[in-house]
Each structure stands twice: as structure tokens, then as C-alpha cells.
Amino acid sequence: QEKEELIEEWQPEPLVPPVPKDHPALNYNIVSGPPTHIITVNGKECINFASFNFLGLLNNEKVKSAAQASLKKYGVGTCGPRGFYGTFDVHLELEERLAKFMRTEEAIIYSYGFATIASAIPAYSKRGDIVFVDEAACFAIQKGLQASRSNIKLFKHNDMADLERLLKEQETEDQKNPRKARVTRRFIVVEGLYMNTGDICPLPELIKLKYKYKVRIFLEESLSFGVLGEHGRGITEHFGINIDDIDLISANMENSLASIGGFCCGRSFIIDHQRLSGQGYCFSASLPPLLAAAAIEALNIMEDNPDIFQTLRAKCERIHRALQGISGLKVVGESFSPALHLQLEESCGSRENDVKLLKRVVDYCMNSGIALTQARYLEKEEKCLPPPSIRVVITVEQTEQELDKAASLLKEAAQSVLN
Amino acid sequence: INHIVHNGGLYKRPFNEAFEETPMLVAVLTYVGYGVLTLFGYLRDFMRQWKIEKCQNATEREEQKDFVPLYQDFENFYNRNLYMRIRDSWNRPICSVPGAKVDMMERVSHDYNWTFTYTGRVIKDIINMGSYNYLGFAQKAGACQEAAAKVLSQYGAGVCSTRQEMGNLDKHEELEKLVARFLGVESAMAYGMGFATNSMNIPALVGKGCLILSDELNHASLVLGARLSGATIRIFKHNNMQSLEKLLKDAIVHGQPRTRRPWKKILILVEGIYSMEGSIVRLPEVIALKKKYKSYLYLDEAHSIGALGPSGRGVVEYFGLNPEDVDVMMGTFTKSFGAAGGYIGGKKELIDYLRTYSHSAAYAASMSPPVVEQIITSVKCIMGEDGTTIGRARVQQLAENTRYFRRRLKEMGFIIYGNEDSPVVPLMLYMPAKIGAFGREMLKRNIGVVVVGFPATPIIESRARFCLSAAHTKEMLDTALKEINEVGDLLQLKYSRRRLVPLLDRPFDETTYEETED
Numbered sequence: 001q002e003k004e005e006l007i008e009e010w011q012p013e014p015l016v017p018p019v020p021k022d023h024p025a026l027n028y029n030i031v032s033g034p035p036t037h038i039i040t041v042n043g044k045e046c047i048n049f050a051s052f053n054f055l056g057l058l059n060n061e062k063v064k065s066a067a068q069a070s071l072k073k074y075g076v077g078t079c080g081p082r083g084f085y086g087t088f089d090v091h092l093e094l095e096e097r098l099a100k101f102m103r104t105e106e107a108i109i110y111s112y113g114f115a116t117i118a119s120a121i122p123a124y125s126k127r128g129d130i131v132f133v134d135e136a137a138c139f140a141i142q143k144g145l146q147a148s149r150s151n152i153k154l155f156k157h158n159d160m161a162d163l164e165r166l167l168k169e170q171e172t173e174d175q176k177n178p179r180k181a182r183v184t185r186r187f188i189v190v191e192g193l194y195m196n197t198g199d200i201c202p203l204p205e206l207i208k209l210k211y212k213y214k215v216r217i218f219l220e221e222s223l224s225f226g227v228l229g230e231h232g233r234g235i236t237e238h239f240g241i242n243i244d245d246i247d248l249i250s251a252n253m254e255n256s257l258a259s260i261g262g263f264c265c266g267r268s269f270i271i272d273h274q275r276l277s278g279q280g281y282c283f284s285a286s287l288p289p290l291l292a293a294a295a296i297e298a299l300n301i302m303e304d305n306p307d308i309f310q311t312l313r314a315k316c317e318r319i320h321r322a323l324q325g326i327s328g329l330k331v332v333g334e335s336f337s338p339a340l341h342l343q344l345e346e347s348c349g350s351r352e353n354d355v356k357l358l359k360r361v362v363d364y365c366m367n368s369g370i371a372l373t374q375a376r377y378l379e380k381e382e383k384c385l386p387p388p389s390i391r392v393v394i395t396v397e398q399t400e401q402e403l404d405k406a407a408s409l410l411k412e413a414a415q416s417v418l419n
Numbered sequence: 420i421n422h423i424v425h426n427g428g429l430y431k432r433p434f435n436e437a438f439e440e441t442p443m444l445v446a447v448l449t450y451v452g453y454g455v456l457t458l459f460g461y462l463r464d465f466m467r468q469w470k471i472e473k474c475q476n477a478t479e480r481e482e483q484k485d486f487v488p489l490y491q492d493f494e495n496f497y498n499r500n501l502y503m504r505i506r507d508s509w510n511r512p513i514c515s516v517p518g519a520k521v522d523m524m525e526r527v528s529h530d531y532n533w534t535f536t537y538t539g540r541v542i543k544d545i546i547n548m549g550s551y552n553y554l555g556f557a558q559k560a561g562a563c564q565e566a567a568a569k570v571l572s573q574y575g576a577g578v579c580s581t582r583q584e585m586g587n588l589d590k591h592e593e594l595e596k597l598v599a600r601f602l603g604v605e606s607a608m609a610y611g612m613g614f615a616t617n618s619m620n621i622p623a624l625v626g627k628g629c630l631i632l633s634d635e636l637n638h639a640s641l642v643l644g645a646r647l648s649g650a651t652i653r654i655f656k657h658n659n660m661q662s663l664e665k666l667l668k669d670a671i672v673h674g675q676p677r678t679r680r681p682w683k684k685i686l687i688l689v690e691g692i693y694s695m696e697g698s699i700v701r702l703p704e705v706i707a708l709k710k711k712y713k714s715y716l717y718l719d720e721a722h723s724i725g726a727l728g729p730s731g732r733g734v735v736e737y738f739g740l741n742p743e744d745v746d747v748m749m750g751t752f753t754k755s756f757g758a759a760g761g762y763i764g765g766k767k768e769l770i771d772y773l774r775t776y777s778h779s780a781a782y783a784a785s786m787s788p789p790v791v792e793q794i795i796t797s798v799k800c801i802m803g804e805d806g807t808t809i810g811r812a813r814v815q816q817l818a819e820n821t822r823y824f825r826r827r828l829k830e831m832g833f834i835i836y837g838n839e840d841s842p843v844v845p846l847m848l849y850m851p852a853k854i855g856a857f858g859r860e861m862l863k864r865n866i867g868v869v870v871v872g873f874p875a876t877p878i879i880e881s882r883a884r885f886c887l888s889a890a891h892t893k894e895m896l897d898t899a900l901k902e903i904n905e906v907g908d909l910l911q912l913k914y915s916r917r918r919l920v921p922l923l924d925r926p927f928d929e930t931t932y933e934e935t936e937d
Contacts, residue, residue: 003672007712010671012684015715015746016624016772025775028587034574034788035585050585051578058575067576067789068568075516075559076567076793077757079550083509084869085517086550089524092512111759112612114619114783124489139782143619146647185487214486244480254784258577260611269477273490275510276498283639284614285551285753291787294576376583376781381622391584 024355025376034059037397039371046371047402049392054227054338055298055308056397057258063297070293078286082275086286094292097299098263102233103243107265108274111287113252114140115280116262117220120250121189122148123277124270129185132166132215134158135384136196141189141220142383147279154383157197160205163188167213186215192224192235196375196386198333198340200224203239216247226256227338231306256302259295261287312338312396315403319394322407328418329361329410332389341375341389342410344418351379354388357417362390364413370406429703431739435839436658436698441849441879442914449849449879456851460500464492475533497873505855506532508870514541516559517550519890521867542865546895548885549869553726553842554813555890556757556797562805563757563796567789574788582774586785594791598762601798602732603742606771607764609794610779611786613721613751614640616761619778621717622648624747625686630670632663632714633688636696641688641719650686651676657696660704663687667712685714691723691734691750695876695884697837697845699723702734706744715746725755726842731801731814737840758793760786813889817842820887820896827900832913836882844885846903846912853910854881860909864902 019026032040036059039048057063070090080086091109098107110116121144125131129150133141136157145152153170155163174181188210190201203219210217221234229237234251236243243249248270252262264271274281302308313336320335323342333340347354355374362372375391394403466472476499479489507528515522523542526535550557558564570590580586591609599607610616621644625631629650633641635657645652653670655662667685674681687709689700700718709716720733728736733750735742742748748764763773774780801810821842828835834847848854851872858870872881887896907913 003668006672007668010681010713012682012713015684016769018768019771019775023775025583025781026771028582028774029585030587030589030592031585032589035578035580035588036575039585041585051580053579058577058579064572064575067571071564071568071571071789072559073516075557075564075757076790077557077753077759079517079552079557079753079757084549085511085513085521085547085867087510087512089512089514112615112783114779115612115615139778143647143778147643182487185489216486216489254577254579258575258579260577260784260787267477267480269479270489272477279639279643280614284612285759288759288790290571290789291576371585373584376581378776378778378781381778
């Protein structure tokens with residue numbers, strides 16, 4: 001009888017708490033038409049400085065016609081996971097092409113960029129293993145680490161001394177318990193070009209640490225693939241490192257390749273394991289063939305025109321210079337990084353107010369024809385929440401006048417809003 | 420055998436679901452088979468270690484030989500010795516649209532499946548009983564494909580931004596309104612990947628201090644989402660309502676495990692159709708329980724949307740229930756709509772909350788525009804809004820195909836699991852050798868089937884799974900049935916002794932089965 005009463009009395013929380021109507025993330029910008037160089041946001045035509053379309057391939061006619069041909073041959077969806085009649089010859093071709101381009105043995109494709117690294121990490125690192133990860137790692141890496149149930153050790157962003165300290169501590173731990181140490185795997189997870197801060201990781205030092213302390217390196221190259229390096233092969237080409245030294249490179253195709261999905265590449269010994277234990281690979285439908293065909297064509301264009309990377313870098317340098325010296329906003333990111341952040345020099349106390357202030361700057365720019373966006377984060381879920389910022393993205397399609405216009409507009413906006 | 424259930428009049432139509440018990444002899448032989456394979460596995464590993472036999476799998480780099488080994492030897496035992504022998508039944512590459520008939524690239528292996536080479540020939544017109552093409556929308560011509568082509572030339576293939584930043588196109592808004600109308604809910608939100616829809620939104624809805632009650636046989640995406648959320652997870656027996664009720668009662672009465680504080684909320688995770696069993700969730704009873712104990716229901720209609728119900732609106736319509744009773748209706752666009760992606764539908768507050776706090780909205784790229792257009796066209800077709808009756812006709816064709824196919828297979832004497840109305844038809848094989856043999860024999864006869872074994876199913880219950888489609892004509896089904904009959908005789912697969920266990924009235928703790936002869 002008591003039980004009946006308890007059941008009657010119990011009141012659960014509502015399924016979701018109510019969201020205030022003016023929450024900044026609730027009202028999306030509506031883009032009518034394709035999100036290309038000239039973009040129509042909320043009815044206003046602007047120059048696009050917010051989509052990660054680094055090589056301008058989103059509107060490329062050759063890419064679109066390759067996708068059309070694939071659409072006529074295969075339809076849209078694949079109706080099955082890779083294991084059950086969902087493997088098409090386009091997938092196999094794309095995997096071969098990616099492996100050849102990156103000069104590794106094998107590559108594996110996922111149908112969703114976020115799921116790529118979030119499925120790759122738990123396939124290798126299990127409960128009891130140790131992962132050293134940078135503080136500024138992106139959310140997908142954090143979710144992958146959470147799913148893997150391993151011990152996570154964060155080191156300060158790009159601080160090799162801090163990482164070495166942690167590795168030394170781990171070494172002394174190992175000596176106390178050599179049996180356990182012989183079976184715990186160790187990994188370092190870093191990004192080539194960090195999404196949250198716009199700078200690159202010091203890869204040569206990491207390789208030295210790898211061989212000194214016997215840890216494997218997983219490199220996440222979503223932003224640096226197709227941007228860094230002479231031929232666009234990413235940060236390994238940028239630093240001139242042998243690609244076999246990196247155990248796993250993971251990237252998503254949603255930035256430079258202007259398609260959807262992601263891939264991992266590396267030696268067959270490592271990549272083949274994901275075909276049976278990568279959750280996002282085995283239990284999910286494969287990539288629609290038209291997107292795979294678009295990615296293949298984008299790779300072709302990247303291989304045929306290696307000078308676009310130089311052009312992109314020159315533009316990045318130009319705008320980086322032009323944006324220096326804006327009163328109230330500071331530029332965060334390397335000079336050759338195509339995705340920069342503009343943060344407030346002085347915060348006005350609370351994150352909410354900072355966000356509102358930046359929104360006014362963004363609105364000013366949007367009204368005058370430059371489309372910008374704030375970098376969005378899930379505030380409660382991130383491990384190390386970056387400060388609020390405006391995201392500035394540079395693409396090869398932007399002309400020098402447009403870059404200059406954007407810089408001067410941002411100066412004006414900062415003047416009028418922040419002073 | 421027809422059972423009309425009288426559970427308080429909750430069911431408006433007969434619910435015929437049965438799982439025939441494994442025959443004893445077959446179970447013993449299956450264990451023996453696995454035992455022999457394991458022994459041989461140890462022998463081969465021994466020979467490989469002592470270099471008597473060549474080791475053909477990839478190995479670690481020379482420079483990294485003194486690192487901690489990446490894989491434990493035992494982890495890969497199953498992979499090396501059992502999976503490798505029948506590996507050619509999976510990952511079969513195709514080179515045409517995955518419709519009712521498909522073209523497959525021929526591949527051979529000269530070293531017992533360690534490597535494959537493509538001969539370059541294409542095997543044409545294989546009857547496809549493996550793709551999830553329930554309503555036949557996987558087409559390379561037709562209204563859907565033309566609309567998608569137009570949108571592709573206008574918008575391009577990718578989006579290059581997240582929903583919350585610059586990736587929210589007008590097409591996405593159109594799609595979400597349409598999906599909400601189709602399901603009969605207030606509002607909906609679409610995501611780029613079905614797997615990710617579950618694994619990224621369940622953590623946004625529940626957290627620490629909440630309880631998740633999930634079915635035994637839930638899909639990996641639901642399990643991952645539940646784990647990532649940090650809530651306590653309790654599992655109830657597959658489709659067993661007494662087990663669920665017991666867990667609910669215990670949870671509310673006793674509260675959280677150590678602190679005894681009351682739970683913040685309770686979420687029940689179930690699927691519409693379970694893809695490995697072919698069973699349909701007992702939705703009327705689940706909803707009754709949910710209302711009685713004030714918990715929330717998350718329904719994953721990955722396989723049932725478009726495939727069940729007189730107008731294809733899923734398992735809620737199949738049972739004649741109100742969509743507003745289900746708190747979170749989730750589904751995927753990959754199966755019945757011939758596209759890719761997933762959606763969540765529900766009340767406006769829920770969707771607004773997800774727009775703000777879902778991991779996918781903030782960090783993952785939005786859906787590709789031609790895929791969105793394919794979904795819009797196919798949903799309109801199913802609803803009949805494009806002016807034709809193709810949608811209705813397909814839903815009916817699928818239901819007829821399902822009933823016909825299941826009836827014929829049962830008559831032949833195979834053991835078929837699951838509900839009479841589910842288009843997923845598992846045919847039991849049990850023995851490991853028959854898994855490979857069935858797949859290969861059917862391919863020789865030009866029929867493509869899917870076989871599944873451990874770890875997707877319990878170790879002795881390996882099966883072949885047929886996915887019916889509205890695109891299958893009666894001739895195709897008859898051909899397939901004839902071949903299945905032949906192969907069944909050849910491999911001695913007709914195990915059924917027609918002793919069906921009435922699952923409906925079985926109480927929770929009973930260990931003896933009531934058997935009724937036909």
C-alpha cells in the first residue's frame with residue numbers, strides 16, 4: 001500500500017526545461033539559396049565570411065556535375081550500412097584516392113564528420129588506457145574520449161613542457177606497477193589546426209616525445225586538411241614529417257572538400273580495425289554516393305591546382321594584418337590560419353553580456369553586407385570553454401577588395417559598439 | 420493460430436508475435452560446431468606463432484615494435500579464425516542503385532578471404548533482399564531524383580557550416596515543418612546522421628540523477644547515447660511488459676541507488692521494429708505504463724517509419740494511438756525514404772530545447788541540400804500531396820509482400836522470428852557453417868541476402884535476415900522463395916516443428932513453456 005502512495009506522490013521534472021525566447025542560439029540565421037561566396041542571410045545579401053568553404057568548392061561546376069552523374073546512376077541514399085550492401089564502388093574509389101593523396105596505406109570513410117573522430121578513438125582506447133589530450137580539443141574529440149571510458153589527462157594548450165611533465169609522471173607510475181604498464185595503451189590526441197584557437201600544434205616536438213615515451217599519436221586534421229602544406233596534405237606536409245610516424249590521421253570532408261562526411265587514414269594495421277569496431281562505421285548507413293562523387297571531384301581539383309593553397313595562405317596573411325589594431329577586439333589565430341577568432345580584449349564581466357556585445361558587432365556587419373557569425377559552443381558541456389568570439393573565415397573566392405572591406409567594416413563596428 | 424489480446428482492450432488488432440524455441444539437437448550441434456572452430460583457431464594461432472604457417476594479417480611498424488601492443492591477441496581471435504572464413508558474405512560492393520534488383524561487383528579470393536581481388540565482371544540483376552529499401556524510394560529516375568538534381572545544381576552538395584552558425588538553409592526549415600506535419604506532432608528537427616541523432620540527443624535530454632530503462636536488444640546508437648548521458652541505465656527483457664513494470668515500480672519506490680533520493684526523470688527507450696528480431700514493440704502497453712508511472716517515452720522508429728501503418732506513419736499509427744502520447748519520436752530517413760539522416764519530433768518546447776542544446780546543432784554540419792530535397796519529395800509522395808496515389812499504393816504493396824512472404828516461409832518449415840506484420844524477416848540458421856554456406860548458395864542463385872552472426876546476435880542464434888520492399892514484385896518474391904526452398908533443403912534448414920510459444924500471456928518468472936500444436 002505504501003508503494004502505491006509513493007508512486008502517486010512522485011513528481012518527475014519536466015522532460016526539458018523551458019528555453020527563454022531570446023536565447024542567442026535559438027534563433028537561427030536563415031540562409032536562402034546556396035551558402036556560397038555571396039550568401040543571402042535573413043533576406044539580406046552579404047559576402048560570406050562564415051562558412052568553412054576554404055577552397056571555394058561549394059559552388060564549383062565540375063564538382064556539381066560529378067555529383068549529378070552519380071545521382072543519375074545511384075539515386076540518393078544507400079539504404080544500408082557498409083556491411084549489408086551499402087558499399088558502393090564510389091566509396092571504394094574515394095577511399096583509394098584519399099589513401100593515395102595522403103600517401104598512406106589505407107583510408108576509411110564515415111558518413112558524418114562529427115562521428116569520425118568520435119568513433120575512431122573508442123575503437124582503440126578502452127577502459128584503463130591513458131589518453132593525453134590538449135585542452136583546446138574540439139567537442140567531437142571530447143565525446144570520443146568520453147565514449148572510450150579511458151583515463152584522460154589534459155595538458156595546457158600547445159604546452160610541450162606540461163605534456164612532458166605528465167608523461168614523466170606516468171613513467172614513474174609505470175615503474176611502480178610494471179605488469180599493468182605493459183598492457184595499458186597510451187595515446188596523444190592533438191589537432192593539426194585547432195578550431196577553438198586557430199593555432200597549430202608543434203608536431204616535430206610531439207614526434208620526439210612519442211618515441212621517447214612510447215605513446216601513439218592521433219592527429220585530427222579537420223581544418224588543416226586542404227589548407228596547410230605545399231599540396232594541401234595537411235600539417236605533416238607543412239612540417240615535412242614522414243606520415244608513417246603518425247598512427248592515425250582523421251579529418252572531416254566538410255571544410256575544404258565541401259562535401260559531407262569524414263575519413264581516417266593511416267597504415268592498414270591500424271585502419272582495418274575500425275572496419276569491425278568503429279561504431280559510426282558498422283552501425284550506420286554509408287555516405288550517399290553523390291557526396292562521395294563530389295568529394296572525389298574535389299580531390300581531383302585539389303591535385304590539379306596546387307597553387308590555390310598558396311593563394312589561400314596569402315589572403316589569410318593579408319586579413320590577419322588588416323585586422324590588427326582594432327580597438328576592443330583582438331585577433332586569435334596564426335597568420336596563415338583560414339579560421340580566425342576575434343575576441344573581446346576586455347570582458348565586461350559576464351559571458352552573457354559579452355555574447356550580447358559581440359552580437360551587436362555581428363549585426364552591424366551583417367547589415368552592411370558582410371556575413372559573420374559567433375562561434376557557438378555548448379556552454380555546460382565543454383571541458384574548457386573558450387571565451388566568446390566572432391568567427392572569421394577566409395576562402396580563396398574572396399577578392400582583396402572584399403577582404404579590405406571586411407577589415408574596415410569590423411573596425412567601424414568595433415568603434416561604434418564598443419566605445 | 421490467432422491470438423486476440425484482451426489486455427484491457429488496448430490492442431485494436433491481433434498482435435501475432437512468436438519466437439520458436441531452438442530445437443535441442445540443433446543447439447547441441449551448434450555448440451559442437453563452435454567448439455571445433457575454436458580448437459582449430461588455437462591450432463592455427465599456434466602454427467602462426469611458431470612460423471609454421473604464414474601470418475597474413477598486417478603487423479606493427481618495425482620502429483614501434485616496443486610500444487605497448489595496440490590490440491590484445493585474444494580480442495582478435497574471433498576476427499582471425501571465425502570471421503575471416505566467411506568474410507565474403509559481408510561488405511559486398513555494388514555498383515547500381517540499391518533497388519529491388521542490384522548489380523554486384525564480382526570478387527574472388529585466392530588466399531581464403533585474407534585479400535580480395537575484383538575480376539572486373541559485374542553480376543547483374545541480383546534480387547536484393549538485404550537493403551533497407553522498404554518503400555522502394557531508392558530509384559535513379561522519377562520525381563524524387565529530378566527534384567534532388569534540381570536542388571543539387573542550385574545549392575551544391577555540401578553546407579560547410581553548423582546549424583547554429585551559418586548552415587541553416589531555408590530547405591531545412593521546410594523539411595522540419597513537413598516532417599512535423601507527417602508525424603502529427605507540433606514540431607520536428609532533422610540531423611545529418613541517424614546514429615548521431617541518438618548518440619547526441621539523449622545526453623541533451625537526460626543527465627546524472629536520471630534513470631534510463633532500455634530494452635535488451637536496443638541498437639548500438641541508443642546504447643551509446645544512454646552511456647554518454649551519464650544517467651543510470653537499467654535493462655528490461657525484450658518486449659516484456661512485466662519486466663518493465665517491475666523496474667518502474669522499483670525505481671520510484673526505492674529511488675537512486677545509494678542516496679535514496681527520488682529520480683529526476685525516467686526515460687524509457689524502445690524501438691519501433693527491432694532489426695535483428697523482427698519484433699514490434701508493444702506500444703499500447705508501454706504507453707499505459709508510462710502514463711501510470713509518469714515517465715517519458717523515447718521511441719526510435721528507424722525501421723518502422725514508412726513501413727508500418729495504413730498510411731506509412733509508423734508504429735503509432737499501426738496501433739491506432741495518439742502521437743502526442745509519445746514524448747520523443749525519433750526516426751531515420753535512411754530506410755523508408757531513400758536518403759540519409761535522422762529526425763526527432765515532439766512538442767515545441769522539446770524541439771526548441773534541442774535546437775539550443777543538442778550537440779549536433781552546435782558542432783556538426785547540417786544536412787546536404789539534395790538529400791533534404793529527396794526526403795521532402797518522398798514524404799509528400801507518401802502523404803499523397805504530390806497528387807498521385809503512388810505513396811499509398813507502395814505502403815499497401817509492402818504490407819501484402821510482408822504477409823505473403825512470411826506465410827510462405829512458415830509453410831515451408833523454416834523458423835521465422837518476429838511479428839507477422841514486420842517487413843524484417845529473420846530466418847534462423849544456428850550453425851556457423853551454414854551462415855557462410857547460405858550466403859554463398861543464395862548468391863550463386865542470384866539472390867543477395869544478409870546473414871548475421873555473433874556478436875550482433877547471441878552466439879547460437881545466427882540468422883539470415885530478409886528486408887522486404889514495396890519494389891519487390893510477386894514474381895521476384897516467388898523466385899526468391901523457390902530458391903530459398905532449394906537451399907533450405909540442401910542445407911537442412913527446415914527446423915520448425917510448428918511448436919509456437921504464445922509470448923503474449925507468458926508471465927515474468929515462469930520457466931516452462933506452454934506449447935500448442937498446430
